Amino acid sequence: MDLQLSGKTVLITGSTAGIGYATAQLLLEEGAEVYINGRQQASTYKAVDQLKEEVPGARVAAFVADFMKPAEVEKQLSTLPSVDILINNVGIYTSKSFYTTSAEEWNSQFQVNIMSGVQLTKRFLPTMLQQNWGRILFISSECAYLVPSDMISYSATKAALHAVSKGLSHLTKRSRVTINTLVPGSTLTEGAKKFIADKAASEKKDPAEIERLFFQNERPHSLLERFAEVKEVATTIAYLCSPLSSATNGSVIKVDGGSSGGVL
Ligand SMILES: NC(=O)c1ccc[n+]([C@@H]2O[C@H](COP(=O)([O-])OP(=O)(O)OC[C@H]3O[C@@H](n4cnc5c(N)ncnc54)[C@H](OP(=O)(O)O)[C@@H]3O)[C@@H](O)[C@H]2O)c1
Structure with a gap:
């Protein structure tokens, strides 16, 4: 199946490794142009070089920015062109008791897991609406549903992400822009x-x-x-980035192998 992604420009946050990297690989194979993001020059350019080797002819570039530092991100953003597809993938977590999780750790997870997507959507959504096409994806987690007792702060950020994504999808009414949330399970x-x-x-x-x-x-x-293998999650992300997913908007799509349970 041709995902019709050739020529689309994509930014994937937190993509030097893991699900973000696997998604980049797949989108490059589909002919998209991809910006890879990490905090460090070294790791980001290493990922870019590796992808160039893995996908001959890949149009891939680096976007070095640390989402713990929004002012620095804002500066870096001025160097980026507008993108057709934004994948808010970056996510950090702590696994520890509620009593020993510091306010700083709560704030860091809110900053990286939620505010990165807020900042980037503010930057890119207006242009997507203007050009009447775009895709924004928020990568949540099974933890939004399970809320393990050692991951309350992380789970809270992921549950909040659903509200952010749903609310933003309302802004796409009468356009061909879609905004969805994807829920990976343990990967x-x-x-x-x-x-x-x-x-x-x-x-x-x-x-x-x-x-x-x-x-x-x-x-x-x-x-x-x-x-799940990272590629099993990346294939669903790639479909949601595609023009073929045009009727899916304001939705939550689970790729959790059933782990979050329940009917919703
Ligand atoms: N893995 C799972 O089992 C699982 C399950 C459910 C949901 N998820 C969600 O899926 C998403 C991807 O997770 P993953 O496990 O694939 O990630 P990962 O393997 O931990 O990858 C981390 C990536 O995030 C980047 N990063 C970390 N902090 C950053 C920051 N402050 N600013 C910019 N980049 C930063 C790292 O870049 P550098 O180190 O190069 O800077 C790296 O590219 C996350 O939102 C996660 O919550 C994962």
């Missing part, structure tokens, strides 16, 4: 691989057993009963 990024390996080493268990126990105890509603 096998480098971070997840390290989590499994570290736990396996400390508990002297096989990594496969660690994964089995994680889904049995922490994600009992999962029908998938395994971590």
Whole structure:
């Protein structure tokens, strides 16, 4: 299927690794021009060079900006052209007790997970509406539904993201711009691989057993009963970026293997 993304310009926040990187790879293969974002020159240009090798002829460039520093981001934004597709993917978390999670940690997660998307949507939505085409995606998490007790702050930011995304979608009425939220479940990024390996080493268990126990105890509603591959999440993101997804707007799309449970 041709996703009709050739010639579209895309910015993916937090895309030097993980779901963002896999999405970039897929969109480049589909002929889009992609801006890769990370905090450091070195990691961002490394990802750009790697993508150029992996996807011959890829039109890929760096957008170095730290979303903990909105003033710096604003400066960097003046160097970017308008984009057709904005993927608000960057997300940080803490996994610790509610009592030891500091106000600073709450604020950092709100800043990176929510305010990055607010800042970028303010910058790019008006042009999308003017050109009468655009896609904005907010990457949430199964935690918006599960709210694990060691991740209350992160889960709160992800739940809030649903309200931001839904509210912004109302601004697209009578246009061909869409704004949606995508909900990944536990996904096998480098971070997840390290989590499994570290736990396996400390508990002297096989990594496969660690994964089995994680889904049995922490994600009992999962029908998938395994971590999703980053590409499994990226393919749904790519579809939502496509002109083919034109009737999906103001929606929440889950790619969580059933883990968040319930009917909504
Ligand atoms: N992985 C999962 O299991 C999972 C599950 C549900 C939802 N999600 C959500 O999916 C999204 C992607 O997660 P992921 O696990 O693929 O990410 P990841 O592997 O942890 O990737 C982190 C990326 O974010 C960038 N980054 C971190 N802080 C940043 C900042 N302040 N400013 C700019 N860039 C920053 C990093 O760039 P540098 O290090 O190069 O600066 C890197 O490119 C997140 O919103 C996450 O909450 C993930």
